[in-house]
């Protein structure tokens with residue numbers, strides 16, 4: 001089904017259109033308010049704002065990323081005509097360029113999203129995650145693992161880009177539209193090496209790290225490899241700096257997990273990766289050989305979040321009942337997705353599940369973030 005239509009924002013009533021027309025401008029405004037950028041950066045951000053709303057894609061001459069991933073060909077086209085995945089990826093690259101993230105100088109490497117990510121660590125929700133750990137220790141082992149997996153799954157609801165548009169955080173109607181928890185638990189219990197492809201920093205990364213810590217501390221796995229973004233992307237996506245912030249936060253909160261994660265990083269049981277492909281506007285089906293080998297060498301790869309899901313199954317409008325297993329057959333090893341539903345893409349649904357969702361909500365269930373899934377291809 002690789003000829004299923006690629007998702008684009010052309011239709012003004014579509015979800016991608018709303019992301020490009022509303023979420024991106026709102027994000028620029030937020031970034032403008034978060035830093036005392038100088039005149040040059042302010043000008044560049046204003047230009048990007050204009051371009052995002054009614055302009056065209058203008059790749060900067062001095063940024064080779066556009067050549068590396070062959071996206072300079074989109075120059076002069078409306079953001080809304082591009083494949084949605086490419087439009088978003090190009091937007092974030094332009095935003096970083098505008099604030100001087102890549103340019104040698106005082107603002108080089110200053111993450112424009114860092115204030116928002118740091119604020120996430122100090123929320124009551126993040127604190128509750130830690131408090132819940134004590135009670136969890138009383139539970140039977142399989143139940144503990146299940147709870148940590150679900151904590152990691154629902155942590156995915158916390159991305160800032162999503163919340164820019166959907167102000168309220170609805171706890172009601174939360175449900176799994178596909179639930180391979182048992183299969184995932186069994187795979188984890190038989191794994192030595194786990195690759196976890198992280199999504200967001202802050203409130204999502206904390207439960208991800210707690211899950212990894214649990215698996216290592218209980219000897220359920222020997223080694224974990226945490227895949228991060230090499231630089232800021234999609235607002236809250238986790239980088240190495242964000243991971244260190246999260247571990248430091250756990251240590252400062254005197255969580256035993258924080259100290260154990262620190263040791264695991266130091267002795268190599270927890271390894272960090274930041275592959276350039278992690279910020280590529282491409283599906284995982286196009287991953288380079290070295291990344292393919294990395295995933296192939298793991299007993300299980302768990303991909304977190306909506307963006308990773310879109311890249312795993314392809315950002316296309318497939319029939320929702322398309323099997324997850326055949327869609328991910330190209331992936332070089334056992335793979336699992338933990339994702340809250342925040343975009344149109346979906347595969348692997350039972351027909352009756354799809355029918356019930358459509359009947360109850362029309363299309364809203366696809367993008368509202370109130371539903372989630374755990375899907376596994378052993």
Ligand SMILES: O=P(O)(O)OC[C@@]1(O)O[C@H](CO)[C@@H](O)[C@@H]1O
Nearest residue numbers: 019159161162305306307342343
């Ligand atoms: O990968 P994440 O953090 O779960 O979600 C990222 C996301 O919110 O960003 C896009 C819109 O900006 C959506 O397609 C997608 O749902």
